[in-house]
Amino acid sequence: MIDTTSTSLATKPELLNSIAKRAFAQMVMMVHLANNRSDKQKGDPKVGGHPASCASSLHILTALHCQVREVHDYVCCKPHAAPMDHALHNLLDLFREPDTTNWFDEERGKKAMHCLRKFATKENPDVFQSYHARSDSDTFHFLPSGSVGIPPVASIYLALAHSYARDHGFEVPPQAHFWSLIGDSEFREGSLLEALPDAAERQLGNITWIIDYNRQNLDGTRIPNERGLEAADWERIGNTAVANGWKVIQLHHGKFRQALFAREGGDALRKVFEGGLSDYTYQLLLYKKDAAKIRDHCSQAEAGCKALLAALTDEEVLHAFADLGGHCMESVVEALKASRQDPDEPYMVVAHTIKGIGMECVAHPSNHSTLPSKKEVEKIMIEAGLTLDDPFARFEEGTEEAVHCLQRRDVFRAGIAQHHALRERNRVRVRKELEQGGGIPETVGVDLSLFPLAHTQWMWGQLAAKLIRIGSPTEDGTIPEMNENEARWRSSAQFIMTMSPDVGTSTNISPAMDNRIYGPGATESQTESLDIDFKHPELINSEDPITRHIRFEIAEANAMSAVGSFGTMARYVGLPFFPIMTVYDFFIKRALDQLYYNLYWGAEFVILGTPSGVTLAPEGAQHSWKSDIQIPNLITWEPLFAIEVDWVLSDAIRRHMTEDNQGRRGVLIRGVTLGVQQKLLLENLRKQARNKAGSLAATLKPAGSDESWGAAVDEARIAPLPDAEILQQLRLDSLEGAYYLVDWRGYEGYEPGDNVVNIFALGALGIEALRATEKLLERGIFANLIVVSSPELLLGILGEQSDYRHLTEGLSINGDLHVTQGGQASHAELVSIAGRRVPCVAVCDGEAGLLDNIGSVLGVKQQTLAVRKFSKCGRVDDVFALQGLDRDSIVEACGKVLSLTALENLSVSPSSLQRLSGAATEPRSNWRELWPQDNQ
Numbered sequence: 001m002i003d004t005t006s007t008s009l010a011t012k013p014e015l016l017n018s019i020a021k022r023a024f025a026q027m028v029m030m031v032h033l034a035n036n037r038s039d040k041q042k043g044d045p046k047v048g049g050h051p052a053s054c055a056s057s058l059h060i061l062t063a064l065h066c067q068v069r070e071v072h073d074y075v076c077c078k079p080h081a082a083p084m085d086h087a088l089h090n091l092l093d094l095f096r097e098p099d100t101t102n103w104f105d106e107e108r109g110k111k112a113m114h115c116l117r118k119f120a121t122k123e124n125p126d127v128f129q130s131y132h133a134r135s136d137s138d139t140f141h142f143l144p145s146g147s148v149g150i151p152p153v154a155s156i157y158l159a160l161a162h163s164y165a166r167d168h169g170f171e172v173p174p175q176a177h178f179w180s181l182i183g184d185s186e187f188r189e190g191s192l193l194e195a196l197p198d199a200a201e202r203q204l205g206n207i208t209w210i211i212d213y214n215r216q217n218l219d220g221t222r223i224p225n226e227r228g229l230e231a232a233d234w235e236r237i238g239n240t241a242v243a244n245g246w247k248v249i250q251l252h253h254g255k256f257r258q259a260l261f262a263r264e265g266g267d268a269l270r271k272v273f274e275g276g277l278s279d280y281t282y283q284l285l286l287y288k289k290d291a292a293k294i295r296d297h298c299s300q301a302e303a304g305c306k307a308l309l310a311a312l313t314d315e316e317v318l319h320a321f322a323d324l325g326g327h328c329m330e331s332v333v334e335a336l337k338a339s340r341q342d343p344d345e346p347y348m349v350v351a352h353t354i355k356g357i358g359m360e361c362v363a364h365p366s367n368h369s370t371l372p373s374k375k376e377v378e379k380i381m382i383e384a385g386l387t388l389d390d391p392f393a394r395f396e397e398g399t400e401e402a403v404h405c406l407q408r409r410d411v412f413r414a415g416i417a418q419h420h421a422l423r424e425r426n427r428v429r430v431r432k433e434l435e436q437g438g439g440i441p442e443t444v445g446v447d448l449s450l451f452p453l454a455h456t457q458w459m460w461g462q463l464a465a466k467l468i469r470i471g472s473p474t475e476d477g478t479i480p481e482m483n484e485n486e487a488r489w490r491s492s493a494q495f496i497m498t499m500s501p502d503v504g505t506s507t508n509i510s511p512a513m514d515n516r517i518y519g520p521g522a523t524e525s526q527t528e529s530l531d532i533d534f535k536h537p538e539l540i541n542s543e544d545p546i547t548r549h550i551r552f553e554i555a556e557a558n559a560m561s562a563v564g565s566f567g568t569m570a571r572y573v574g575l576p577f578f579p580i581m582t583v584y585d586f587f588i589k590r591a592l593d594q595l596y597y598n599l600y601w602g603a604e605f606v607i608l609g610t611p612s613g614v615t616l617a618p619e620g621a622q623h624s625w626k627s628d629i630q631i632p633n634l635i636t637w638e639p640l641f642a643i644e645v646d647w648v649l650s651d652a653i654r655r656h657m658t659e660d661n662q663g664r665r666g667v668l669i670r671g672v673t674l675g676v677q678q679k680l681l682l683e684n685l686r687k688q689a690r691n692k693a694g695s696l697a698a699t700l701k702p703a704g705s706d707e708s709w710g711a712a713v714d715e716a717r718i719a720p721l722p723d724a725e726i727l728q729q730l731r732l733d734s735l736e737g738a739y740y741l742v743d744w745r746g747y748e749g750y751e752p753g754d755n756v757v758n759i760f761a762l763g764a765l766g767i768e769a770l771r772a773t774e775k776l777l778e779r780g781i782f783a784n785l786i787v788v789s790s791p792e793l794l795l796g797i798l799g800e801q802s803d804y805r806h807l808t809e810g811l812s813i814n815g816d817l818h819v820t821q822g823g824q825a826s827h828a829e830l831v832s833i834a835g836r837r838v839p840c841v842a843v844c845d846g847e848a849g850l851l852d853n854i855g856s857v858l859g860v861k862q863q864t865l866a867v868r869k870f871s872k873c874g875r876v877d878d879v880f881a882l883q884g885l886d887r888d889s890i891v892e893a894c895g896k897v898l899s900l901t902a903l904e905n906l907s908v909s910p911s912s913l914q915r916l917s918g919a920a921t922e923p924r925s926n927w928r929e930l931w932p933q934d935n936q
Contacts, residue, residue, distance in 0.1 A: 011067050015328040018401050019091060020062035020329070022360055025384035026113065028053050028085040029391040030128075034116040041889065047117055049922045050080035052356035055186045056214040057081045057181055059327045060336075061088060064179060064410060068336040069413025072173040072590045074158060074583035075179040076143035076151035077118065078212060079131035080489075083116060087129055089138035091394055095126075095139055095410045101417050104137065106394065108363040112137055113392040134602065140416055141176075141572075147597045152180035152209055154597065156199045156346075157558075157565035159206055160550070161577065163495075164518055164566070167543045167546040170575050171426060173419060177206045177340050185217035186339040187237055191557050191594070198558055199253040199346045200245025203520045207346035209246075210768075211237055212326070214355040223280045232275060234350050241348040251335045251351040254328030258321055260308065262265055268304030269320075270619055271834040276301030286354060286363040291317040328567070336458075342382035344520075381513040418471055426574030433491040440492055440654040442731065443646045445485050451642075454678055456671035456764075457610040459642035461508025463649055464580070467493045468512045475546060492657045495575065497566070500582040501552040501559040505537060507610055510550075518547035555584055559589035564598030567605035567665075570656075577591055578604065578656050586616075587607030592873030599666045604656050606649070610671030611847030612638075613867065614883055615764050619625060620744045626670070626846030634665035636792040638763035643679045644789060645669065647731050663798060666752040672764045672845075674876060680770065681741070684816025684851075685710045686720035689746025692717045701778070736806040736917035741766060742773045742785035751784050753818025757781060757894045761789045762844040765885055769843055772890035779934075786811060791850050795857065806859050813838075815859030834903070839897035841865065843890055862899050863893040888934070895931035902930055 031049035061081065067090045067217045069075065077085055080274070089095060090113055095104040101208035102114065104126070112126040120127045126137055132145040143158075155178040165172045182192065191812050199207050211882040213234050215222050221741050224233045231239065238248040250272065253261070277285070277297060291314035308583065309317060323333045332351065338423040339347035354363055359368035360376055372380070378388065386393060395402035413579040434440070446462045448454065470486050471493030474478060498504070498512045501579065505513070519541030527538065539551065540808045549567075553561045561580040570576040588609050598605065613626040629636060648669055685691055689700055692715070701712035738760070744750050757776070761769035766787045776783040792798050794807055817835035839861035842851035848866035853860025869884050880886040 010450070013332075013333070015400055015404060016062055016066055016174060016333070016838075017059075019066055019395075019405065020399075022384045022386065022395070022612045023091055024055065024086065024088040024382045025386055026090060027051060027083045027391055028359075028372060028380050029131065029386075030083045030087065030113055030116045031371065031930060032374070033114055034118075034369055035731045036374075037118075037255070048117075048369050049083065049085075049371060050368055050369060051898065052359060052361055052364075053078070053080035053214075054184075054325070055357045055359055055362075056353040056355045057084055057212050058357070059227070059332050060181060060210055060212065060353070061085060062330040063329060064181075065089070066404070067333050067591050070174075071412050072141070072176040074141045074155055074176060074178045075181075075936055076145055076155050078183045078186060079133060079145040080183070080682055081181065082128070082131045082145065083210075085132065085142070086113065086116075086136070090392060092405050092412070093394065094138055094140075094412055096140075098135060098137065098139055098414075101420060102933045103413065103415070103573070110390075110392040125504055134600075144597070144601055146600075147593055148183070148186045149191040150594055150597045153183055153191050153195040153558065153594075154565050154908045155175055155180050156195055156204060156573075157562035159200055159204050160562065161566045161569050161575075163204070163773075164693065165549075165573070165575055165577070167518075167568065168545045168547075171422065172575070173208060173422060178210065180207075180209045182209055182214065183217070183585070184210050184211055184233065184237070185214045185222060187211055191561075194555055195561070196241060196244040196246065198552070198555070201519075203344040203522075205343040205345050208349060209241075209335070209346070210336075210349045210351055212353055213237070213350050214326075214353045215330040215362075216274075216355045216368065217281050218368045219592055221280060221283045223459060223921070225280055232279060234276075234279075234352065238348065238350055244349050246346050247339075247342060249335045249339060249349045249350055251325035251331060253325050253331070253352075254323035255330055256323040256328075258885045260320055263308060265305045265308030266301040269298070269308055272298045272301045272305055280742065282364075285364055286322060286366070289318060291315075291685075294318070295377070301836050302420050321858060322354060322357075324352040324354060327352035327357060336451050349630040356423075376446065381416055382571065395680055403525060407422075412927075419918065421451050423572070423574035424805050428549045430491070430495075430574070430576060434657060435488065437491040438488045440657060441485050441488050442648065443485075443643075443650050444489065448642055448645060451677045452678055453754075454642045455673050455675050456639050456642060456645050456800060457673050460608050460649075460669070460671055461511070461608065463646060464498055465511035466511045467496050468498070468516065471496055472546050472548055477545070492576075492578075492653055495577050495657075496506050496580065496653070497550065497577065498582065498824065499550045499559050499563055499566075501556045501587075502554045502594060503582060503584055504549070504551065507536035507608070508584055510537045513539065513549045515540070515542070516546060516548045517541050517551050518543065518549065519551075531874050536655040548581075556587045557591040557594050559583065560588075560594035560598065563605040563607065564575065564594065564601060564603035567598065567603035568601060570604060571602060576604070576657055578606070578653060580606040580608060581589070581611065582608045584623070585612030586625060588668075589625075589627055591600055592629075595629075602633070602665060604665040606652060606663065606667040608669050609670060610669075611673045612670040612762075613672065614871045614879050614885070615672040615674040616874060617843055617871075617876045617879040619872050619904075621870040624867065624871035625849075626867065628847040628849030629668065630792065630796050630849075631662060631666075632797060633681065634668060635668040635790060635798060636668045636670070636879070637790045637798070638670040639789055640761075640763055640766040640787050641676060642678060643681070643727070644734055645671070647734055648789070651735050663801070670763065674764045674767075676764065676767060680767070681730075682723055682726065684741050684770070685726050686723075687715050688740065688743040689715075689917055690743065691720050691722055691726050699750075700747050709748050713749075733810065734789045736810055737790040737792075737799065738786050738788045738806065738811060740784060740811065741770065741787045742783065744782035747782075751818075751820070752838045755781050755821050755898075756784070757840050757898055758784045758786060758813060758838055758840040759890065759894065760786045760788050760840060760842040760854055762842075762846070762851055765845050765880075768885060768887050769881060769890055772894070775887060777892050778892055779891075779895075781898065786813070788844075789853065791844075797849065807854075809859065813840075813858060816873065836901050837861070840888060841893040841897055843885055843893075845849075845885065863897045865889055865893055891934065892931075896927055899927035903927060 035047045095109045115127040118127045295309045356362040356367040360371040514537035525540045563579045566579040614624045652667045699712045700715040701709035703716035741760045759769045773783040837860040843865040844850040848864045852864040
């Protein structure tokens with residue numbers, strides 16, 4: 001533990017306390033106004049607020065914003081204290097239009113203070129969300145805070161991103177400090193505990209976590225089992241940090257207490273306050289405010305303090321009992337300043353505070369959302385020198401407080417302008433390099449000719465190795481040799497880097513890791529001295545510019561926070577780092593909260609979720625579930641063929657570098673380890689009528705078909721378009737979300753409404769679906785196979801935004817009725833009624849929600865085959881059959897939807913019936929009658 005009581009101050013505590021008092025009153029008024037709106041309607045949910053939680057952080061935040069924080073520092077604050085931050089920034093005159101230097105005038109700032117939790121409109125855009133948000137007018141270097149336990153972790157990796165940029169030769173702001181204010185209950189969040197050792201291991205000395213230790217949470221007084229913990233909770237918190245390499249400052253006592261400790265009996269009194277009373281007892285005595293009972297309990301805990309307490313007045317006893325370090329401005333400033341002095345070790349400040357201090361509900365166990373009465377609000381305003389007519393007034397010109405706030409404002413406004421200028425310089429430089437390099441190619445260009453059987457995870461490894469090689473200097477600092485296509489990638493590849501939570505080697509990115517692990521070089525490699533060559537990537541950390549990989553232990557949540565933090569560097573400093581995180585897809589769900597935060601935050605990144613789904617058959621039941629992840633600002637991909645991975649990743653990089661990724665800044669690519677014959681792609685594309693050279697006057701039939709197809713032309717006799725031309729069109733379709741792998745349009749006997757079904761297959765299941773189309777053709781059914789490359793783009797949020805344009809226009813799939821010959825047997829021996837739509841079957845290796853809305857979008861019958869049970873270990877074909885995803889299950893599903901479509905009745909009015917003629921057909925009710933079980 002570290003004592004900071006001797007540090008001198010630059011600003012008088014009395015001055016900061018005066019500013020804090022007015023900010024406290026304005027915070028209370030903000031919450032009061034939000035809960036007493038004239039437009040409130042009966043039945044509206046409560047607005048609420050957390051003034052008691054704001055109060056416990058009052059002196060911490062005042063010291064931070066008005067004294068200790070530098071312009072380039074970053075802050076993430078517990079969400080419930082957001083109004084406190086806004087009130088302080090109002091007094092500092094630091095409201096502006098987001099991401100600009102268009103500063104509010106005083107009247108506009110006052111109006112914004114009236115708008116806590118209001119709905120933003122074009123006429124009134126200056127509102128504050130419930131918690132810190134990107135849209136706030138004081139959001140400069142403030143991390144969004146709605147997800148407790150995550151912003152402080154994100155700040156760690158934002159600090160790491162700044163260090164990485166600096167060590168790799170990029171221009172970033174002066175050494176920034178990263179401050180986090182964390183509730184003591186919030187510190188039980190697993191995300192925080194998981195990140196503790198990482199900050200110390202990476203020697204991030206510009207990190208300070210401040211624990212607002214007020215011993216209360218939403219449900220009441222926190223009562224940890226101190227006997228079980230063998231310590232008070234403030235000790236557990238501090239010891240946990242120390243054990244994980246942090247330095248800790250216990251900001252326990254104010255100056256009044258410290259003076260008492262110097263008197264006779266003071267050592268005993270210190271023991272009382274540092275373990276003689278449980279948190280529970282201490283909290284109850286705070287609430288009781290009874291000097292006699294305090295004397296009694298303290299003397300029972302330590303008899304040596306009895307005389308000292310007896311010599312104090314009741315007022316002095318109450319003062320001493322409540323004189324916690326977190327409310328002593330002088331002590332708070334000292335501690336915060338001391339915490340930013342060590343260049344290599346992160347700091348934790350445990351600031352002991354009182355929830356609701358300055359309010360009537362102080363220390364009440366249920367004060368978390370307590371709202372002061374109008375009478376109390378008026379009293380607080382008057383004591384702060386404010387009026388109800390002008391509650392958000394700043395200090396009168398010429399006062400010490402006004403002068404200090406003005407000086408602080410000018411420093412921050414100038415620093416923010418300098419920061420914007422730096423960011424723009426970086427942006428201009430990057431744009432210029434991209435332009436001079438000839439733009440970003442459509443593909444990275446991996447030669448697949450020697451790999452006829454490949455899987456998408458392997459392809460990612462090839463792409464990663466190539467991009468990292470292109471973007472990195474050689475060991476002697478020179479640019480590596482490269483061909484023309486690679487040279488065009490150089491300007492963007494320098495910003496690409498990889499991450500993984502201990503699964504890099506098992507997901508094929510060993511070349512991107514070997515001697516490229518970024519971090520403090522605390523260990524020297526000994527492989528050469530020991531004459532060891534184990535054909536394994538060297539994982540020794542280095543700060544050398546050649547490093548391109550951030551390695552984690554088994555900590556998916558940390559890696560997810562890191563990928564998001566690195567992915568905000570374009571917005572913060574104009575450096576478009578594009579982190580690509582490789583993670584086992586089935587463990588993404590361990591970091592869904594962090595993923596959501598990243599997307600709300602506007603981070604730009606790629607997640608390679610691989611391997612995914614039950615295609616990882618040997619892993620069995622626990623590694624098989626693939627979730628339907630549909631979140632705003634996220635685009636999901638699941639390629640089937642290796643070349644698609646190249647297209648998708650190249651497109652994502654281009655969009656990122658050219659800022660053409662609105663609504664899709666987060667990219668999730670799901671890969672598999674199931675090998676696919678790559679020749680199947682072109683073999684099937686060449687058969688499609690639209691890919692045949694010249695104009696077709698006749699219909700086609702499959703190659704080698706017998707004479708039952710009539711005058712149709714054997715498709716093999718008509719030359720296809722050049723492969724490059726076919727692939728170029730395929731690339732465009734794939735990047736729109738789906739493409740035809742099998743397309744029977746233009747073939748003899750193709751009758752939509754009679755013998756046509758559309759199969760939508762996601763990712764690797766396209767191969768099972770391809771096999772199903774062959775068997776269906778034997779039964780007279782034309783099954784088109786549409787491979788879905790992006791469920792999000794075709795059918796999700798992005799698909800909805802385009803009104804499903806690619807599905808209905810690009811692929812020409814709709815719910816139109818097709819007239820058939822009523823009452824006669826169809827080509828597929830199904831009963832015709834008058835008009836039918838083309839039904840569809842969807843098949844996906846994951847939750848049904850990935851693809852189950854196609855039928856509702858089109859207005860047709862749909863059957864979705866998906867993973868609906870826990871899996872087993874086994875061969876892929878066994879597991880596919882278990883889950884009903886195999887060829888035969890797909891065939892059966894097609895038969896079912898075709899039959900159900902044929903069984904649809906056409907209802908007509910009695911008058912219409914009189915006009916109809918013909919014998920009535922025998923009614924049928926079961927689809928199985930029209931699709932007998934295939935026993936072959």
